[in-house]
Amino acid sequence: MSYLQYIRHLRARDEIANVLDTEEATMETPYLDSLQRPLQPLKDHLEFSMYETFEKDPVKYAKYQEAVYLALKTMDLTSDSSKPIVIAVAGAGRGPLVMRSIQAFRQLQIPLKIQVYALEKNPSAVVYLESMAQHNPLWQGIVTVVNTDVRQLNQDHLHGRKIDIIVSELLGSFGDNELSPECLDPLLASECCTSSTISIPMQYTSFLAPVSSCRLHTEATQQAQVPHDGAQPLGMQRAMETSYVVRTHSASQTHIEQPCWKFDHPCTTSNKERTARVDMAPESSSGPITIHGLLGTFTAVLFAKGESSCDISIAPHHFSKGMFSWFPIYFPFREPIRVPEGSNVSVKMWRKTMEGRVWYEWCAIVHRKGEIIEMTPIHNPNGRSSYVSM
Ligand SMILES: C[S@@+](CC[C@H](N)C(=O)[O-])C[C@H]1O[C@@H](n2cnc3c(N)ncnc32)[C@H](O)[C@@H]1O
Known part of the structure; x- marks a missing residue:
């Protein structure tokens, strides 16, 4: 009883309550360790409630406004003042980035005109x-x-005009997993753009880290029979070869996340497949650990030129404080693997694409002094269990 009283006393202290009772923390509570299938805004039309939730983010839109402002500031605006500056918001949703683009332009206070094209495929958002x-x-x-x-x-x-700036937020928890590259590259290569068209974001990098969490692993196995979200049971193979968006709570990232791959806009290669071997930095941990999968996150450079730059990130080493639009993505392992003291973890990840589908394959290797100690199978070969539709 005295222990319980002590815990209650700690919980009531201002410095604890200030962290645990924020609006953000309250909003997140129902999502803790609850696995969600990642959204597919390209294939599916989002519901209004989703847009409403996105729009509550206090950080994301402010960052985008700053990025548009910086991009406008670095453009050569003197060449022909009779031509409007053309901004295209790709995937406008209900328009928060349209609004922020206009506000960024007004902030500049220049005697020029602006034309904004709100591009959206979801008919109800268009209304x-x-x-x-x-x-x-x-x-x-x-x-x-x-x-x-x-x-x-x-x-x-576009009434014959060319786009000066494309503003888009087509990013998933792992950066490219909502198919931003598949949407932006054809647009940037089209007759609507020029070689000086700026894309906001300019670049995004996916990150990976091993995670130790019996809870997440159990939740993933439960997707085989009783998914939380009322969806069809997946069966064990699919359940353990599917990635899930999750606000982790009973989970511990065992190593510092490492970059996996990146995409640039305009692109430097038309190939949207990627292969990465990610060596986790050795931990000075005190004993053996068990890992149950990988956590994926991303950072995005919205705009950068010279001294000016603006980014957003959900990678823990550089988290954009207060931003809650994205939770990490969990790639489960079919079976947990043990990492004995003094051994290292490497991860292999592939982004593959074929016939209108994009999917990830992943595996992990535990090794010590060049010798493989344990290895997971390759999960999701040929996208047999999960993929994103173009
Ligand atoms: C994550 S939401 C972001 C919406 C809005 N920009 C915001 O920040 O609140 C992505 C939006 O892009 C739209 N979208 C995705 N892919 C698209 C495409 N290829 N063409 C047009 N719209 C697309 C979706 O319908 C959705 O409205």
Whole structure:
């Protein structure tokens, strides 16, 4: 009883309550260790409640506004003042990035015009955007809504204009897993853009780290029969070869996350497949550990030029404080693996793409002095259990 009283006393202290009772912490509570299938906003149309949740993020949109402002500031705006600056918001949703782009432009206080194209494929979001374009005084005469997949955008949609800045938020918890590269590269290569078109984001990097968590592993095995989200049971093979978005709680990242791969816009290679071997930095841990899978995160450079730069990140080493739009992604191991003291962990990860599908394959190797001690099988070969649809 005295122990319980002591815990209650600690819990009531201001410095603890200030961390645990924030709006963000309260919002996150129902999601703790609860596995969610990653969204597929390219294949599916998001519901309004999803957009509403995104729009509550106090950090993401402010960062985007800063990035658009910096991009505008570095552009050569003197060449032809009769031509408007053209911004295309690719995947506009209900328009928060349209609003932030206009605000960034107004912040500059320059005697130029701006034309914003809100590109969106979700018909119900388009209805909302059209109403905003008609009724919001900040949008009137500035915003044109185009109901299209950004991969099909053509010059007619833009009244013959070329895009100066593409603003998009097509990022998933692992950076590229909502197929931002598959959407942005064709747009940037199209007749709608020039070699000086700026993409915000310019670059994103995926990160991986091993995670020790019986809880996450058990939750993943339960997806085989009783998924939380009421979806169809997956069966054991699929359940353990599927990645899940999760706000981790009863989980411990055992090594510092390491970069896995990156995508640049404009792209430096048209190949969207990736292969990475990620060697985890040896830990000075006191004993053996067991790992149950990998945690994926990302950082994104929204804009960078010279001294100016603006980024967002959910990778723990560089987390954008207060941003809650993304939780990490969990890649389970079919069976946990033991990492004896003094041994190292390496991870192999592949991003593969074929016939309208993108998928990840992953495995881990435990080794010491060049000798393999244990190895997981390759999970999800040929995307047999999980993939993202283009
Ligand atoms: C993650 S939401 C972001 C919405 C909004 N920009 C925001 O930040 O709240 C991504 C949006 O992009 C749209 N989208 C995804 N892929 C697209 C594509 N290829 N063409 C047009 N819209 C797309 C989705 O329908 C969704 O509205």
